[in-house]
Amino acid sequence: MKGNSQKTSFSILYDQLRWEEKSLIEAAKKKDVKLDIINCRENSIDLNKDKSTHDSDVILQRCVSYYNNLHSTAAFEGLGAKMINSLYTAIMCGNKLFTHMELAKSGIAIPKAFCAFSNQSAMDILNKNGYPKVIKPVVGSWGRMIALLKDKEAAEAVIEDREHMYPLYHVYYFEEFVKRPPRDIRCIVVGDKVVAAIYRYSGDNEWKTNMALGGKAEACKVTNELEDICLKSAKTLKGEILGVDLMESEESGLVVHEVNNNTEFKNTVRVTEVEIPSLIIEHVVNSNK
Amino acid sequence: MIKCTECDAEIKIPDDAMENEIVTCPDCGASYELIKSSNGFTIRPAQSVGEDWGE
Numbered sequence: 001m002k003g004n005s006q007k008t009s010f011s012i013l014y015d016q017l018r019w020e021e022k023s024l025i026e027a028a029k030k031k032d033v034k035l036d037i038i039n040c041r042e043n044s045i046d047l048n049k050d051k052s053t054h055d056s057d058v059i060l061q062r063c064v065s066y067y068n069n070l071h072s073t074a075a076f077e078g079l080g081a082k083m084i085n086s087l088y089t090a091i092m093c094g095n096k097l098f099t100h101m102e103l104a105k106s107g108i109a110i111p112k113a114f115c116a117f118s119n120q121s122a123m124d125i126l127n128k129n130g131y132p133k134v135i136k137p138v139v140g141s142w143g144r145m146i147a148l149l150k151d152k153e154a155a156e157a158v159i160e161d162r163e164h165m166y167p168l169y170h171v172y173y174f175e176e177f178v179k180r181p182p183r184d185i186r187c188i189v190v191g192d193k194v195v196a197a198i199y200r201y202s203g204d205n206e207w208k209t210n211m212a213l214g215g216k217a218e219a220c221k222v223t224n225e226l227e228d229i230c231l232k233s234a235k236t237l238k239g240e241i242l243g244v245d246l247m248e249s250e251e252s253g254l255v256v257h258e259v260n261n262n263t264e265f266k267n268t269v270r271v272t273e274v275e276i277p278s279l280i281i282e283h284v285v286n287s288n289k
Numbered sequence: 290m291i292k293c294t295e296c297d298a299e300i301k302i303p304d305d306a307m308e309n310e311i312v313t314c315p316d317c318g319a320s321y322e323l324i325k326s327s328n329g330f331t332i333r334p335a336q337s338v339g340e341d342w343g344e
Contacts, residue, residue, distance in 0.1 A: 016336070017309040025307070039309055066341040141343015243344060260344035 006056035008288050011036040013072060015063040019266045020277075024060065027277035033285055035060075040068050045075045054081035058288050060241075060280070061085060062262060066094055066139060069262055082288055085261045089239040093261035097138045097173050099237070106236040108229060109255045111247070112176040119159045122172040126155050132177040135159075137169060141260075142212035145169075148177060175257070179250040184209045184257070185220050187230045188268055188276055189242040191283045194227045196274040198267060217267040229254055237261075240287065241280055291332050295319040302330055311335050 010028070012035055014021045028035035040063050059081045063069035073090045077083045085093070092098045103110050114129060116122040126133055132150045135158055140146070149155040162169045187197040196219075203214030211217065220226075230244040233256050243263025249255045265276045290299045298316035306312075308325045312332070321332035 014309075016342075017307060017311065022307060022310065026305075064342045065339050066343060139341075141341075144340075144343075262344050264344055 009036060009057050010034065010060070010284055011038050011057060012060045012062055013038045013040055013076070015040040015065050015068045018064065018264075020264055021062050023266075023269070023277040024062070024280060027275070027281045031278070031281055031285075033281055035281070040072050045072070045079070047075060047078070049079055051078065051080055053079040057081040058284055059083050060284050061090070064262065066141070070094060084240050084284060084287060085242070086238060086240075089237050089242075089261050092237045093239065093242070093259045095138050096136055096140075096258065097171070099259055100173075102236050103233060103256055103259075106232060108233055108236065109249075109252055111178050111249075111255050111257055114174045116172040116174075117170065119163055119170075119172075122159050122174075123152075123155060126174065127152060129174075131155070133174045134177050136173050136175060138171050138173050139168060143208040143210035146208060148207060149174075178247045178255060178257075180247045182207075182209075183248075185226070185246045185248070185254075186263075186268060187220075187222070187226060187244045187246065188263060188265055188274075189230050189234045189239065189244060190276070190279045191240060191287075192231065194222045194230045194244075195276060195279050196265075196268050196272040197222050197226060198271055200267075211264070211267050217271045219272045225254060229256060233259055240283065291321075291330065293317060293319055293321075294332070294334075300332070306330060 054076055059076050061073050061083055070090050073083050073087045077087045092102050100110055100113050114125045116125050132148055135149055136146045147158050183199045183201045185197055186200055187194050199218045199220045200209040201216045202209050206213055209215045233244050234242050237259055243260035245258040246254050246256050269276050293300055293314040296317040298314055300312055300314050306323055310323045311320050313320050320335035322335045323330045324333055
């Protein structure tokens, strides 16, 4: 408990009720855990209240909208709630450049990356380091606007388009194109355990492995090496419930290319049969003890 | 059963349906959000996937 005598309340905060959120609500029911269900879109938050307003609340953050997620986390955490995951984790995981730098500081293997802040300096760094490279929005998900830049002409076309977009897209973030099998690995971290992992294979005519783009899933054994790198990543980003994405680099072995603070787990449950919703609820209940 | 407002097909509401759950028309693929009403549920068009949606 957080040092007061009030009974801890547990809530799930969402903006879209997907399979994941529904399964969490069902898991709480089965465990006889009272879980308040808060629709972020249908509630407002008085930011002027005392900072201990939500001192006895543990809130599982499940908003699918990045901006809803980040800002509602800031609001509730600022008013005293324990957020899972925390604002720090949301900030760091929500931005690929921030994630990269945090993981790098901890010595975790990651793809080589570059950034630039103008179209000219972006082209200069690409031409200096060579092709192919992968361009990623620093904030984004489900593989949106990630492009493989095979040569200078492709890079010029994508970067010219970016110049007409919102300023966030003028932060150019490039990663090496990692030579790997046509799959990556998604590991689900709950607390201090990697509870399940899957291989995610690219869909037809697609190099990206996102399930949202039609990728296929297959169970993956959680090896000691996989567990070590995932838990080290989780500790670095101070995350409690995370989806850690890794590639099997031919050159460097396992490299972490993304850490998700609002991880989806439907496909992982389907192919591994691990009861992830139940494990998450257990973690939420035990997290405030 | 609820009728799809796009194509008039019947949309089955799951027995364990919850408010705000998304259901999809089996015929045309339109997505709807379930809203509780005095008779069970009604539907409203689901929010389209936002540019900032993700993990």
